[in-house]
Amino acid sequence: MSFFERQEKARRNTKLLVFLFALAVIGVLLAINGVTFLIMIKYTAKTPWGPSTSFPITPFIWVTGITLIIMSVSGYLRWKKFGGSGENIALYLGGQRVSPQTNDPQEKKLMNVVEEMAIAATIPVPPVFILKHENGINAFAAGTTIGNSVIAVTQGAIDMLSRDELQGVVAHEFSHIFHGDCRLNLKLLGYLAGIATIGTIGLQIMRSLSYRSHRSRRQKGGGQVFWVGLSLFIIGSVGVVIARLIRAAVCRQREYLADASAIQFTRFPEGLAGALAKIKFYSNGSFIQSHKAEEVSHMFFSSAFRQSLMATHPPLDRRIALIDKRFLNKDFVQQRSPQPLKAPKTKPNENLSVKSIFKSLGLPQEHTIFAAATTLQELSNPLLESARNENKAPFVALSLLVSPNPQVQKEQISLLCETFHCSKEELQQYVQEAQNLPASKRLALVMLSISALKQKPESQRKLFLTAIQALIEWDGHLDLFEATLLLTYEHYLKKPEKKEYNPSETLIKKTQEVRTVLSALADYGHSDPQQASMAFKRAYKEAIGQISNKLTQNDYTGRTFIHALKQLQNLKPLEMKKLVQSCLTCIEHDGQTSPKELEMFKAICLTLEIPS
Incomplete structure (x- = not known):
């Protein structure tokens, strides 16, 4: 089962969970309405309906409505308390x-x-x-x-x-x-809190009446209220038990x-x-x-x-x-003795196939974990520690995008030092080290720096994003990899937008965006225009099922590429699977996957929140 199929299964499990909890809520509502019915029979002076009168449905509508509001508000407040955040x-x-x-x-x-x-x-x-x-x-x-x-x-x-x-x-x-699973776990908190509220209300009613004397309850109708509270407590408790059984079955x-x-x-x-x-x-x-x-x-x-x-x-x-x-x-x-970290028994083929790359999505391989450990060991200590430091991480991230041209580099470093009040010598050292790094280590610094940058206040994150955009657009040309990095930092450092999956939305409805992304990717990985055109056509047909011509390099910019990727971020998992497969097909059209192309693919996956 691929990463995307597991994601789709998680979505189906969420729907099943909602359905089962809906049944539990219906059971609670029926029980509460049953109590209402008994109260109407026992404490109404005369039968509320008869041969000449219709059944009084209004009280039951009110009871159902109020109960649903209480449960919904309680569940929402529990969700809001955690803010959808693991922290x-x-x-x-x-x-x-x-x-x-x-x-x-x-x-x-x-x-x-x-x-x-x-x-x-x-x-x-x-x-x-x-x-x-x-x-x-x-x-x-x-x-x-x-x-x-x-x-x-x-x-x-x-x-x-x-x-x-x-x-x-x-x-x-x-x-x-x-x-x-984590998103599903947070939803479970809200569902359980909503059902548990009914029992809590019943318990509070009984506790409040326990301070009164038996005589007082008799005189003021406290006895009836006590039994209502007890009924709510029992109904809520049974509802919670059922909800927890549902939770247990799903979680195991x-x-x-x-x-x-x-x-x-x-x-x-x-x-x-x-x-x-x-x-x-x-x-x-x-x-x-x-x-x-x-x-x-x-x-x-x-x-x-x-x-x-x-x-x-x-x-x-x-x-x-x-x-x-x-x-x-x-x-x-x-x-048993602890086992040290060992190199994998088999080394991966450097020229990875589409099949092997796709298989590793959402499932890091033994050699990638070892490679990550090696990367952390090989990065220079000052650069690594700075990427982890929230105050110095902006300089490490920006150093990856400073121009290699000496004159332009000098101007950019001066501007950054003036903006962030940092040492010119320190920033030059970061630039010198960062620009000599291979592709895999550059992405490692990006991932470390994102974690550190998220700790900074929103105003400073905005300043950083403005600076990174200025660097990227300095020469009036937006490089594809730089554009992807800009989108990556924007995606993870701005306030997160709620993901909404539209069941009816398919790649067919996003043809222009798919065409832009695949055209840019084909040009990025193929210097021969004819090979780039063939790579695009093959990939586009795999994604959309139709034939189309590749956009020329004058037909798209880094900005339109960023916009296209943003539009594709909320695709359903199985539609995302088709998009990713087509990107890999485009990259491997010439029979080889270069480190540059693999870095670009991983950067795209990073913006789409796909572990690669």
């Missing part, structure tokens, strides 16, 4: 953000693992949090998109897990991000998929199996002490509470057995 959830649970420049050995180990995984997948490095007061071995990923997701790990996991075991846990959480299957994906990422099943085994044999297990953890328990790597019928995770023994049964033996686990 808000991490802070809600008491998480402390880890600085990418930390000197703590354990925190540095965690940051290196997360950075390697992000760079291997060509996505911005997500913020990392530690739950300092939690001694159980656990972790979670949260967020609505790749761009706003975070990774959180308990102190117990950092203290107890070796590097390869921690890598298995982090790979598991990354798979949740890639598969779209996703955990199996995340385990399988983590093993595919690392090609080292012993790491993940070792982490699960330590949870099994460790006295604190994976338990979370915070009382706030219950509502987000479905997000964790392992069960935050004891297993039950409503457990959101499969039994540990079954998860371990599916990976490696040896880890069910406590002696084996205790005698």
Whole structure:
């Protein structure tokens, strides 16, 4: 199953989840209306309807409407509380953000693992949090998109897990991000909160009446109100139980998929199996002490509470057995030695095929993770640390786009120093180092710098985007790769726009945008105009199913290319699959994929939030 098919499956699961929760809500509404019906019979002086009168439907309409409003508002407020952001959830649970420049050995180990995984997948490095007061071995990923997701790990996991075991846990959480599970998890919070509100209201009614005397309740009708409160409490509680059963059924299957994906990422099943085994044999297990953890328990790597019928995770023994049964033996686990990071057994072919590149989307390969670790080791320490630093990251990012022409470079550096009040010597050093980097290391700096730049205030992010646009348009010509980088920084640093998938929208309705992107890509990778034209026609037919002529280089600009990519960012997963396949077909038309073309393709994927 490809990345896009997993994304499509996540969308279908969301629809199924909405349907099941809708049934639960209907059940709650029917029960509340049943209570209303009994109250009308018991406490109305005369039968509210008879042979000559119609059934009074108005009270039931009011009860249904008010109940729906209460549930909807409650669910929305819960969603709004977290703002659709993984960072808000991490802070809600008491998480402390880890600085990418930390000197703590354990925190540095965690940051290196997360950075390697992000760079291997060509996505911005997500913020990392530690739950300092939690001694159980656990972790979670949260967020609505790749761009706003975070990774959180308990102190117990950092203290107890070796590097390869921690890598298995982090790979598991990354798979949740890639598969779209994190967005589904946040929706679950809202759905559960809405249903639970009914029971909470009933409980509050009973508590408020408990302060009155029995005599007072009798005289003032408190008894009737008490029974209404009790009914609401029971209905709400049953609704919550049903909702949690639905949540458990959906979440368990996703955990199996995340385990399988983590093993595919690392090609080292012993790491993940070792982490699960330590949870099994460790006295604190994976338990979370915070009382706030219950509502987000479905997000964790392992069960935050004891297993039950409503457990959101499969039994540990079954998860371990599916990976490696040896880890069910406590002696084996205790005698096992941590495994150092090793080079992959087989080296990838430098001239990658379309099939192999497409297969790796959303599924970082063993060699890409090792290559990411090597990249972090080979980058000069000043450049690497500056890319991680929110104050110096703008200079590293801008240095990638400064002109190689000595005279133009001098003018650009002077302008940047004046704008950002930085040292000219320091910026020149960044430019000199950055411009000698190979393609893979340039993208690594982009992904590290995005993570750091997101910490800056909005006004400073806008200033940075203005500066990067000025550099790119300095000579009046917008290079295709530079245009893609501009769109990448805009996409991740501006306020995120809500993604809306239109079921009826297809590539057929975006023919001009597809034509622009493929024409630009064909010209970028083929110096021979005839080869570029043939590459375009082949790719366009694959995407649209029709024949068309390539746009000339005078027919499009970097700006129109950026606009076209923006219009294609919200395609449905299976339509996005066709677009990506056509881009790869265009690149490989001449039978080879150069590092320059691969870098360009990865940059496009970065703007589309496709791990590559």
